[in-house]
Amino acid sequence: MWFITRRLAFYAVAAWVAITVNFAIPRVMPGNAVDTLIAKYPTLDANSLKALEAEFGTHTHGSLISQYFTYLGNLAHGNLGLSVNLYPAKVTTVIAQTLPWTLILVGTATTISFVLGTLLGILSAWRRGGWLDRAMPAFTFLQATPYFFLALVAIQLFAVSWGLFPFGQGYSLGLSPGWDWPFISSAIYHSILPALTIVITSMAAWMLQMRNVMITTIAEDYVLVAQAKGLSPRRVMFTYAARNAILPNIAGFALSLGFVVAGALVMEIVFSYPGIGLTLYNAVTSDDFPLLQGIFLVISLAVLLACLLADIVYFFADPRTRTRTSY
Amino acid sequence: MWKRRLQQFPAKAKVGAALLGIFILVAIIGPTIAPFDPTATTPGQAIPLGPNATHLLGTTATGQDVLSQLLVGTRSTVVLGLLTGLIATLLAVVIGMSAGFLGGFPDEGLSLLANVFLVLPALPLLVVVLGYLPHSGELPTAIVLSALGWPWGARVIRAQTLSLRNRDYVAAARESGERTWRIILFEILPNEIGLIAASFVGTVLYAILTSVALAFLGVADLSKWSYGTMLYWAQNGNAVQLGAWWWYAPPGICVALFGMSMVLLNFGLDELGNPRLRAAGSVKVGRRTWRPSDPTPVLRDHPQETA
Numbered sequence: 001m002w003f004i005t006r007r008l009a010f011y012a013v014a015a016w017v018a019i020t021v022n023f024a025i026p027r028v029m030p031g032n033a034v035d036t037l038i039a040k041y042p043t044l045d046a047n048s049l050k051a052l053e054a055e056f057g058t059h060t061h062g063s064l065i066s067q068y069f070t071y072l073g074n075l076a077h078g079n080l081g082l083s084v085n086l087y088p089a090k091v092t093t094v095i096a097q098t099l100p101w102t103l104i105l106v107g108t109a110t111t112i113s114f115v116l117g118t119l120l121g122i123l124s125a126w127r128r129g130g131w132l133d134r135a136m137p138a139f140t141f142l143q144a145t146p147y148f149f150l151a152l153v154a155i156q157l158f159a160v161s162w163g164l165f166p167f168g169q170g171y172s173l174g175l176s177p178g179w180d181w182p183f184i185s186s187a188i189y190h191s192i193l194p195a196l197t198i199v200i201t202s203m204a205a206w207m208l209q210m211r212n213v214m215i216t217t218i219a220e221d222y223v224l225v226a227q228a229k230g231l232s233p234r235r236v237m238f239t240y241a242a243r244n245a246i247l248p249n250i251a252g253f254a255l256s257l258g259f260v261v262a263g264a265l266v267m268e269i270v271f272s273y274p275g276i277g278l279t280l281y282n283a284v285t286s287d288d289f290p291l292l293q294g295i296f297l298v299i300s301l302a303v304l305l306a307c308l309l310a311d312i313v314y315f316f317a318d319p320r321t322r323t324r325t326s327y
Numbered sequence: 328m329w330k331r332r333l334q335q336f337p338a339k340a341k342v343g344a345a346l347l348g349i350f351i352l353v354a355i356i357g358p359t360i361a362p363f364d365p366t367a368t369t370p371g372q373a374i375p376l377g378p379n380a381t382h383l384l385g386t387t388a389t390g391q392d393v394l395s396q397l398l399v400g401t402r403s404t405v406v407l408g409l410l411t412g413l414i415a416t417l418l419a420v421v422i423g424m425s426a427g428f429l430g431g432f433p434d435e436g437l438s439l440l441a442n443v444f445l446v447l448p449a450l451p452l453l454v455v456v457l458g459y460l461p462h463s464g465e466l467p468t469a470i471v472l473s474a475l476g477w478p479w480g481a482r483v484i485r486a487q488t489l490s491l492r493n494r495d496y497v498a499a500a501r502e503s504g505e506r507t508w509r510i511i512l513f514e515i516l517p518n519e520i521g522l523i524a525a526s527f528v529g530t531v532l533y534a535i536l537t538s539v540a541l542a543f544l545g546v547a548d549l550s551k552w553s554y555g556t557m558l559y560w561a562q563n564g565n566a567v568q569l570g571a572w573w574w575y576a577p578p579g580i581c582v583a584l585f586g587m588s589m590v591l592l593n594f595g596l597d598e599l600g601n602p603r604l605r606a607a608g609s610v611k612v613g614r615r616t617w618r619p620s621d622p623t624p625v626l627r628d629h630p631q632e633t634a
Contacts, residue, residue, distance in 0.1 A: 014443045021447075025455055137339075141587050146539050149558070149579030155567050212597070262450030266540045270562070280451065284458050284546055292458055296451045303448045 003322070007311045011304050018300040022293050023071050027064070051081060080294035084286070091294035094279060099298065102275030105191050106264040109198035110257075117203035118249055121210025122242045125218060126233075133211075139204040147263035151197045151270040158193055165193040194271045202260055209252060214245040247318050253310045257303050265299075340595020346588030350581075354405035357398035365396040365552050375564070375571035385573035388564045396552050397577050403553035404535060404585070407465050407472075411534035414473035416527040419480030424519075426481070427488025428511060438485065441478035449475045450540060457546045464548060468541075472534050479533075480526030487522050491515050525596045532589040539582050554578040 074080075080091035124132040142150070158164045166189065217223065218241050226240045227233075268277030276295055283291040315322070363382075369390025378385045384393040426437035456471055491497060492515070500514050541547055542555020549556050561567075561575035 010439070010442065011446075013439065014446050017443050018447055021452070022455075025459065137591075141583060145583040145586065146536050146543075146579065148540065148543060149575075149582065152558075152562075152567050152575050152579065156570065156572055160567065160570055257446075257448075261448045262537070262540065265450060266543060269544065270567075280454060281544055284454060284544060287458075289458070292455050296455045299448055299451045304446060307446050 003315055004312065007308065011308050014304055015301060018297065018304070019072070019075065022297050022300075023068060025293070026289065075297075080297070081290040083283075083291045084288045091291050094291060095276065095294055095298050098274060098276045098279045099302075101273065102264065102268065102277065103302075105195060105273065105275065106198065106260065109195040109264075110202065110260050112195070113199040113202045114206055114249075114253065116199065117206025118210045118246060120203070121207040121249075122214055122237065122245075124207065125211045125214035125245075126237050126241070128215070136208070136211075139207060142201055142204045145201060146266075147197065147201050148266040148270045150201050151194070151267050154193055154197050155270070166190050191273075194267055194273055197267060198260075198264060201263065202256075205256060206249060210242075210245065210249050213248050214241060217241045217245040220244075247314070250310060250314050250317055257306050257310070261299060261303055337595040337598040339591045339598070343588045343591030343593075343595060346584060347592065350401060350405055350585050350588065353398060354402040357401045361392075361395040361398040363392035363395040365391060365399045367391065375566065375569060375574050377571075378573050384577050385571070387560065387574055388566075388569075388571075393557075393573060393577055396557050397554075397581065400552035400554055400557055400578065401581070403465060403551055404538065404555065404582070407469055407538050407553070408531045408535040408585070410465060410469040411472040411476060411538075412527045412531035414469060415476040415530045415534070416480055416523060418473060418477035419484055419526055419530075420516075420519075420523055422477065423481035423484030424488050424511060424515065427485040428492055428507075428515070430489070430492075434485070437481075441481045441485075444475060444478040445482070447475075450537060453537065453541060454544060454546055457541060464551075468538060468547070469534070472537060473530075476530050476533050476537075479529060480523070483522055483526060484519060487519050488515060491518055521596055525593055528589050528593045528596065532586050532593075535582060535586055535589075554582045 078092055080095075083089050083091050083094055120132065124130065124136070127133060159166065220241075223236060223241050226236045231240075264275075265277030265280055267273070268275045269281045272278060276299065280292070280295045282288070283295060367390075369386070372386070372388070372390035375388045376382060376386045376390070382392050382394065384397065386392055387396075422437055422441070426434045426441075452475065453471060457468065460467060460471075497510060497514050500510050505514075538547070538553075539555040539558065542549075542553055543558045543562065545559055547553070547555060547559075549559060555578075557578040558575055561571075561578075564571075564574070566572075566574040
């Protein structure tokens with residue numbers, strides 16, 4: 001359990017850093033966010049101004065430390081302030097409405113991409129010099145392509161030119177969100193194209209890493225022994241070589257999650273998908289600083305949580321984490 | 328000797344280096360050879376025009392020349408990418424080597440810092456930070472990008488330093504009374520050049536993709552031309568809905584090519600360091616390709632030869 005405890009402590013530190021960075025940014029950045037907001041939103045009432053000033057640490061007389069503890073207290077009560085642009089909506093309400101869209105879409109797409117990429121990586125390493133292996137440069141091109149550019153091309157081809165998929169929004173107009181079949185089917189239909197772009201662009205990285213580790217693993221003696229024993233190639237490939245080669249991929253999952261989230265955020269803007277990325281975009285364009293920071297915090301914590309899950313999977317996948325007393 | 332060296336260079340690395348060279352060249356001479364002023368509009372024009380003889384890559388909705396925007400915008404993207412790569416790699420080398428060489432408490436602290444920065448999602452953080460700094464130029468953006476981009480390299484360099492520190496030749500240098508800075512600079516650093524180069528290349532790739540994404544989000548100086556701002560204006564002008572592929576495809580393809588030059592260079596560096604990854608030297612036995620690193624062919628894999 002030492003491994004898990006250590007990781008838990010690490011993520012606690014990481015979460016604290018995220019929370020503190022979130023507190024520090026408006027205070028160390030040049031310029032006064034509140035003044036910008038007053039200039040932009042002259043209709044703000046006195047109460048919300050006061051709340052904003054407290055949040056950004058301007059015109060308040062409390063010391064930095066007391067501000068920090070007020071901030072932590074607010075956070076503990078799930079209070080992220082009020083959105084300026086969507087006033088008087090709470091930041092937490094806005095995020096709660098949009099987060100599920102992102103979680104479901106990005107979660108599903110990332111899982112598919114991870115599984116598919118790892119499988120293709122296994123195959124291309126197993127058949128070195130085969131057609132899949134030789135197609136690698138094409139996959140590197142996909143890896144170097146910005147997510148949203150591929151999304152633009154996909155929209156052009158599939159939605160505008162051929163009309164196979166709908167463009168934009170999370171579901172058809174005229175439907176109201178609910179657990180009924182017309183809505184769910186429409187939501188799935190609208191999510192296929194965005195999900196496809198995520199899968200295609202992020203798959204290459206898993207595939208490449210899996211291939212490179214797998215190539216090294218295949219050269220190990222125990223793989224040779226397994227082949228010499230006369231085990232079926234499939235068994236050697238999956239239970240001997242791939243099983244040992246997959247560990248870096250699982251470990252890398254946590255680290256790459258930040259990139260996946262980043263790509264997904266931009267993707268949502270291209271597709272006008274009603275998730276947290278689109279909300280972030282709207283917050284940026286309207287200088288809605290409270291919402292901006294709330295979104296940053298929620299995304300950071302969500303990524304940390306996902307990393308922790310990946311670590312727990314790693315704990316079960318790699319027996320070394322269970323026997324060693326320390327790292 | 329140089330010629331032989333060059334021949335030994337993996338083909339992927341050569342292609343990558345050539346691509347990078349083209350981009351750097353365009354970044355230098357682009358603004359001079361641009362046929363039009365990228366910002367100049369054609370009065371009265373309301374729809375984007377496709378590629379034609381005057382405008383080789385077509386125009387935007389307001390009649391701005393896409394090719395000129397591309398040639399002028401290359402500089403900003405390339406400079407930002409390379410500048411970030413430079414600053415972040417410097418940070419990574421200094422932090423990674425100090426952590427690896429000093430060990431103990433400084434190592435614990437620096438490693439923790441690197442790991443925390445690795446798991447924090449960079450893009451939302453960058454959006455928030457740069458959201459407060461609108462209209463920032465290349466240098467502030469590069470500094471903010473570097474501040475979040477160093478941990479990848481630092482981790483790898485730290486691990487390598489840790490292993491090099493205990494090698495015999497380092498111990499010998501220490502015994503012969505060499506100073507610490509001399510050991511670090513002349514004994515350890517040269518053995519990490521490949522790693523440092525790979526981390527530079529990786530960081531540049533990150534910087535390009537992130538900066539383009541940021542500009543696309545509108546968190547950049549939108550009055551300047553870069554691949555990111557081009558895509559931003561294309562998206563803003565509904566280029567996709569209008570079917571004006573010539574408006575958004577060129578900057579996107581350029582980003583992908585620039586990124587690909589980095590990925591290919593990285594591949595090449597990997598292959599230089601790990602001969603097993605090289606594609607050369609494979610032999611065809613029966614239906615399958617065998618390489619020097621593979622185990623000796625096992626008979627049951629080749630039924631046609633046993634017959």
